[in-house]
Amino acid sequence: MSNKLKILVPLKRVIDYAIKPRINKTNTGVETKGVKFSINPFCDIALEESIRLKEKTPELVENIHAVSIGPTKAQDILRTALAKGADTSTLIDVGEETVEPLQVAKLLKKVVEDKKSNLVVLGKQAIDDDSNQTGQMLAGLLNWPQATNASKVEVKGDEVFVTREIDGGADVLKAKLPMVVTVDLRLNEPRYASLPNIMKAKKKPLEKLKLKDLGLDSIDNRLEVVKVEEPPARQAGVKVESVDQLIEKLKELKAL
Amino acid sequence: MIFKRLFSVTRSLRDSLVLIEGSKGQINPASLSTVFAAAQIGEPITALVVDPSIADGAAKVEGVTKVLKTGKTYNHYLSEQVSPLLKQLIDGKFTHFLISGSSIGKSILPRLGALLDVQPLSDITKVIDGKTFVRPIYAGNALATVKSKDNVVLASVRASAFPPAKEQEAAPIEEVTAQAESDNSAEFVSEELVTSERPELGSATRVVAGGRGLKSKETFDALIDPLAQKLNAAIGASRAAVDSGFCDNSLQVGQTGKIVAPDLYFAIGISGAIQHLAGMKDAKVIVAINKDAEAPIFNVADIGLVGDLEAIVPELTEKI
Numbered sequence: 001m002s003n004k005l006k007i008l009v010p011l012k013r014v015i016d017y018a019i020k021p022r023i024n025k026t027n028t029g030v031e032t033k034g035v036k037f038s039i040n041p042f043c044d045i046a047l048e049e050s051i052r053l054k055e056k057t058p059e060l061v062e063n064i065h066a067v068s069i070g071p072t073k074a075q076d077i078l079r080t081a082l083a084k085g086a087d088t089s090t091l092i093d094v095g096e097e098t099v100e101p102l103q104v105a106k107l108l109k110k111v112v113e114d115k116k117s118n119l120v121v122l123g124k125q126a127i128d129d130d131s132n133q134t135g136q137m138l139a140g141l142l143n144w145p146q147a148t149n150a151s152k153v154e155v156k157g158d159e160v161f162v163t164r165e166i167d168g169g170a171d172v173l174k175a176k177l178p179m180v181v182t183v184d185l186r187l188n189e190p191r192y193a194s195l196p197n198i199m200k201a202k203k204k205p206l207e208k209l210k211l212k213d214l215g216l217d218s219i220d221n222r223l224e225v226v227k228v229e230e231p232p233a234r235q236a237g238v239k240v241e242s243v244d245q246l247i248e249k250l251k252e253l254k255a256l
Numbered sequence: 257m258i259f260k261r262l263f264s265v266t267r268s269l270r271d272s273l274v275l276i277e278g279s280k281g282q283i284n285p286a287s288l289s290t291v292f293a294a295a296q297i298g299e300p301i302t303a304l305v306v307d308p309s310i311a312d313g314a315a316k317v318e319g320v321t322k323v324l325k326t327g328k329t330y331n332h333y334l335s336e337q338v339s340p341l342l343k344q345l346i347d348g349k350f351t352h353f354l355i356s357g358s359s360i361g362k363s364i365l366p367r368l369g370a371l372l373d374v375q376p377l378s379d380i381t382k383v384i385d386g387k388t389f390v391r392p393i394y395a396g397n398a399l400a401t402v403k404s405k406d407n408v409v410l411a412s413v414r415a416s417a418f419p420p421a422k423e424q425e426a427a428p429i430e431e432v433t434a435q436a437e438s439d440n441s442a443e444f445v446s447e448e449l450v451t452s453e454r455p456e457l458g459s460a461t462r463v464v465a466g467g468r469g470l471k472s473k474e475t476f477d478a479l480i481d482p483l484a485q486k487l488n489a490a491i492g493a494s495r496a497a498v499d500s501g502f503c504d505n506s507l508q509v510g511q512t513g514k515i516v517a518p519d520l521y522f523a524i525g526i527s528g529a530i531q532h533l534a535g536m537k538d539a540k541v542i543v544a545i546n547k548d549a550e551a552p553i554f555n556v557a558d559i560g561l562v563g564d565l566e567a568i569v570p571e572l573t574e575k576i
Binding site: 015017020021023030100101102103105124125127128129130131132133134135136137138139140141143144145146147148149151161162164165166167168169170171172173174175179184185186221222223224225226227228229230231234235237238239240241242243244246247249250253255256 | 334336456542
């Protein structure tokens with residue numbers, strides 16, 4: 001029996017991180033029409049780490065499978081992932097529906113079982129809903145160990161050592177495979193896909209599933225979004241000309 | 257009549273459990289804010305400590321009606337150990353569970369959610385009622401009001417959005433025994449904490465933060481440290497400063513670092529990217545010092561000074 005790593009990398013399609021989102025007119029969410037979407041930056045780091053692991057120690061890694069749950073257009077980010085170095089991919093097409101982390105984790109659990117994954121590498125959070133939940137939930141559903149906010153990942157035999165960013169510094173956890181790792185910003189610098197690889201990626205497998213293919217009728221979301229609003233704007237401040245004026249102003253505002 | 261009934265119904269619907277974090281007798285300040293948030297949902301509030309050394313302290317937190325302590329210490333708050341314990345305590349007995357949005361809280365809460373089949377709410381900043389909460393999304397560029405349909409509400413609390421709970425007369429302490437624990441756990445190997453004489457960034461009332469404009473670790477240390485010392489402020493940094501090695505990762509302020517809301521925030525040589533603003537725009541007074549008059553930080557700063565950092569900051573440090 002092979003003990004090789006079968007890595008699963010879940011990827012989320014989100015509004016590009018450099019774009020300031022605008023609230024829609026009905027105050028139910030943010031405007032998505034005509035807005036640039038990309039791979040969630042943390043997911044990109046998770047993918048990069050998996051690819052580097054495979055490049056550095058090809059004998060350790062059998063396969064990198066990328067998966068995304070989202071609209072039909074999410075296949076674009078899977079193609080990008082394939083161009084960067086993922087071997088195979090799955091799109092779970094849920095249309096325009098929002099899927100909460102718990103439901104994402106349940107769907108990912110099915111993929112893990114189907115693909116017999118033994119290492120799941122995810123981003124620590126998606127920059128749209130900022131939940132920071134999915135990886136931990138998947139680990140809980142599978143009863144696997146978890147290591148969150150990884151800034152370094154080392155595989156030694158059947159153990160994985162993970163350096164984590166925690167409040168006040170860093171710690172190191174180790175766990176036996178199978179396990180779930182979520183990655184932090186400083187783990188690596190993701191690569192760009194080259195043109196030849198983008199062409200080659202068109203021939204790599206992209207399996208498309210609907211909810212009913214997974215035996216589900218609908219998504220069982222638990223949170224109702226009552227409204228989405230702009231945060232209160234700060235009042236315009238003043239510019240001062242010198243350090244003395246700055247100190248005077250601070251005293252005026254009772255900040256000193 | 258109707259009022260009375262509604263009142264009694266809502267009362268019986270609230271029974272909160274709060275995990276209080278800390279070690280070596282010291283409670284994490286973020287947990288005090290978490291108890292404050294729980295008090296807004298309503299009493300009774302039961303506090304759980306998985307490190308018995310903080311049980312006495314937890315009993316004296318205003319709003320806590322009872323403390324549950326475990327017989328042993330759950331070192332390093334490993335989520336595979338703590339989440340099953342919480343499931344066992346909460347299942348059918350509590351209506352709400354709150355934990356701070358610290359790195360510990362963020363690791364434990366979702367795993368617990370999966371075990372209880374509940375969708376938690378991350379980083380709440382406001383309690384509307386027992387089921388409805390406000391939380392920031394898109395790096396704080398939008399505020400979502402969300403209502404939970406689950407039987408139990410699980411939430412992490414953004415500490416900077418709630419003041420710390422004060423002291424009270426000690427509540428009773430009870431020991432609990434736990435049967436549940438995962439046998440499939442990660443193991444702790446080692447840790448490296450940054451020691452600093454400066455106040456802790458997350459709870460400091462004043463923060464002096466430096467960015468790329470400081471150019472090197474040497475100027476960062478030479479300019480930021482003395483000013484922070486003079487103001488008794490915590491030191492913070494932008495991602496650019498951390499990535500360039502000017503200071504430790506754990507000092508990063510922003511969407512992916514610490515979220516702070518001090519009384520006074522100095523942004524020195526920080527341009528003000530949206531990811532950074534997400535971490536500090538709720539500060540009461542923001543001061544920006546930057547050589548670029550067009551830097552977006554000036555759009556949120558109460559007081560801005562355009563000029564050369566290497567001249568301004570030492571002068572400021574001396575005159576304050």
